[in-house]
Amino acid sequence: MDLPPGRRAAPPRFVLRGVSEKNRDGKRTARERLAAEREKQRAAEKRRRGLIVGASVVCVLGLAAVIGIIAANAGKDDGGEATGPAVAPSGAIGQSGLVIPVGKQSAKSTLTIWEDFRCPACQAFETAYRSTIHELADTGQLKVDYRLATIIDGNVGGSGSGNSANAAACAQDAGKFTPYHDVLYDNQPPENDDAFAEDSKLIELAGKVEGLDTPAFRTCVEDGTHDGWVAKSNQAFQDGGFSGTPTVLLNGKNIYQDQTLTPAKLKQMVQEANQG
Incomplete structure (x- = not known):
């Protein structure tokens, strides 16, 4: 079909539909990537919190062990022997x-x-x-x-x-x-x-x-x-x-x-x- 001078033919409709679908696909793919990245971050945060809690438990248990050792050695000198009763020397006062x-x-x-x-x-x-x-x-x-x-x-x-x-x-x-x-x-x-x-x-x-x-x-x-x-x-x-x-x-x-x-x-x- 001949057109008057200066006018262009409209592009085929299938071409516009193809571009629109590609855009939608691109946006969907971006959203999926973003969602996947957020899920990955949430998983990493969950693991980090788990490690902190675990480390805290280990520290508490370690501190309890140290306290236990100190308590077990209370009243002992460097040689590991108990200091024994406080026997005051003759004539001591106060x-x-x-x-x-x-x-x-x-x-x-x-x-x-x-x-x-x-x-x-x-x-x-x-x-x-x-x-x-x-x-x-x-x-x-x-x-x-x-x-x-x-x-x-x-x-x-x-x-x-x-x-x-x-x-x-x-x-x-x-x-x-x-x-x-x-x-x-x-x-x-x-x-x-x-x-x-x-x-x-x-x-x-x-x-x-x-x-x-x-x-x-x-x-x-x-x-x-x-x-x-x-x-x-x-x-x-x-x-x-x-x-x-x-x-x-x-x-x-x-x-x-x-x-x-x-x-x-x-x-x-x-x-x-x-x-x-």
Whole structure:
């Protein structure tokens, strides 16, 4: 059929239908791909949540196992042996008998000293203040309450703090605490050297104190007679919230934190307290 000039024939209808069907097919395919991708994401999220829950259960079970192990080992020392009962040394006083007293109990002032025989700062304190403390105690102006801690064992490792504290308690049983206390500090090993962990070393040093190296003292040291008491004393130190050793209290007031403290000032403080 002839058309007037300038007009075109309309495209066949089947061609338009073919294009429309292709578009619809393309859109449907895209929707299906999108739906499949969303389903895949939902499945992945479900698996991820399952892994989180599973991991949480494992962590809880692992924590429970750790707690069980800790509980099973509670009350045991590094060697795996129970610390045993808290057997206080002879003459110990205070709550639970955790204080070793030195000097006349009638003295008006009390100096409380928390110490660790492995502690270098404790040795420095002893070196500087020992003669003044002995003088004040011997003249009845001051009574000294010694309290023992084992923080170096906990910080550095080993058992020398605990073993030497037990040995000092054994010396207290023999009425030789003060001289043996001083001998331990005079022969303190370097902080990282756990020489006091050896019973033989502690017994050897007892030979420097007249009349201390006896079968009873040796048995007390080797059996760890006062190990439980030492552990309880250290717990009291921790419960007291003290920052370290030595901790020195004069009539309950922490004086060792005073940067201006000297042996002469300590003596003056004691005399003034006694007059007041």
